[in-house]
């Protein structure tokens with residue numbers, strides 16, 4: 001199953017950008033998608049010629065990376081700047097831990113302990 005080129009249109013099933021065009025020796029060419037496995041074979045010479053007309057040769061047929069101005073591509077933000085470090089004199093101490101709420105029975109318990 002020698003690869004002879006890439007089809008110019010994406011796979012109709014999965015959208016893979018460059019489905020393979022292959023041809024067995026002495027046979028008609030066919031399109032094979034390596035992503036989803038879809039195969040479409042030419043059944044006669046007319047179909048084979050049409051398939052070959054929509055093929056680009058394998059050399060240089062690797063799909064080009066999408067343009068960088070493609071709005072779908074989200075560019076990563078540059079590394080955030082480090083937060084400025086305050087001098088020790090401006091660092092506020094952490095607030096004191098909240099005191100546990102007094103029990104409504106505290107007064108009664110204190111009275112009973114006596």
Ligand SMILES: [Zn+2]
Pocket residue numbers: 011012013014015016033034035036037038
């Ligand atoms: Zn596919």
